[in-house]
Amino acid sequence: MTTALTATTAPADRTPRGPRGLVWTVLRVHRTALVFWALALLGATAVLIWMYAIGDEARKGDVPCATPAREGYPGCASVESITVDDVYISWIGLVANALTYAIWPVAAWAGGALIGRELESGTARLAWSQSVTPTRWLAAKLAVPAVLLAAGTGGLVLLNNWARGDGDPDLVGDWYNADAFVGTGPATVGYTLAGLALGALAGLLLRRALAGAGVGLLAALVLCGVLERFREDLWPAVTRTATGRLEMPRSALVTGRDERTMDGVRHIRVTYHPESHYWPIQYVETGILLAVAAAATLAAFWLLRRRTP
Structure with a gap:
């Protein structure tokens, strides 16, 4: 007598179709950009820690002096021998510039590699044919880098302010200078998110990697130029x-x-x-940038729905 046994076979492994699977796909496809971003964050962090460490010495070289020395004024010869202030000014300015104009490479990358290349090569349509809707595809494409960019730039802004110490204008520049202004407040995050959205919209419009990168960069340049030109008018x-x-x-x-x-x-x-007026202008400019990012993102989703079934 034989007994019929019903065997239950384990379901075959399937590629995750939920947000986790899309997130992993975005990270894997753009791992080169992820590695570059991680190295840039590590490098900037190391520089800012170094700047904090030499900050007190740099401030010693940025004081009034007299020849010969008298009460309250050190000798000019001893002050001039302190060259660490020049190192401090150069490197703190370099990091501030990188934070201020991070929108440029972000916009070019978003328009070229993130969106334009995948539409040009057909990779995007391949993903859409595998139960990933165009809307979910674009949402993952934007959400993953947005989180990484916001977290990275936000952390560097905090480190930058920490390294700048008391904010001596002779060492770190006046608050209204473009690099000092943008690189020390929430506007930094706003610029990178606006660059990401504008670049993505450019990539969707042109569906070509090189053209998307170029137009995304151009949009970022225009946005930076306009806001820098009218920054003083953002607050009475x-x-x-x-x-x-x-x-x-x-x-x-x-x-x-x-x-x-x-x-x-x-x-x-x-x-x-x-x-x-630094903070009121910061908040207004950040609000404008977030509005630009939101408008460009909505336009990107609208355009995608118009062009896909």
Whole structure:
């Protein structure tokens, strides 16, 4: 007598179709960019830790001096022998510039490698034919780098502010300089996210890697130029008037100055942004950048739905 046994076979391994599978696919396909981003973060972190370590020594070389030395003023010869302040200024400025203009390579990469190349080669359509909808594909393409870029740039901004110490303008630049302004606040994250969205939209529009990279970079350049040009108009300026002479606060961004002499007396009218306007302008500019990123993202999804069944 034989007994019929019902064997239950284990289901065959399947490629994950959920968000986890898409996330892993994005990371694997763009692993070169991921490695480059990780190395850039590690390099910038090492530099900023070094800047923090030499910050006190750099500030010793940035003080008033006298020849010969007298009370409260060290000898100029001893101050001039301290060259670490030049090293500090150079490297802290380099990191600030990298944070300020990170939007350029991000936009070019998003338009070329992230979106444009996959549409040009047909890789995207292959993914869509394997139960991955175009909407989910684009969502993963944008969400994964957005998280990595926001976390990385946000962390570097915190490290940059830590390394800058007391923010001495003679060492790190005035607050309104483009690199000092963008590289020390949330606008850094806003710029990178806007660059990602603009680049992705360019890649979807042109469906070519080289063209998408070029147009994405151009859009980033235009955005940076416009905001830098009109930054002083993002918040109401302060106006001061005086007769004879007017002393301006340290690190004031002067936007207008009018001097007239009437009845032998000089009248001065100055419009400026004090350093206290740094945060209001930061918040307004960041809001604009996030709005640009959101608009470009919505446009990208709309365009994708129009072009796919």
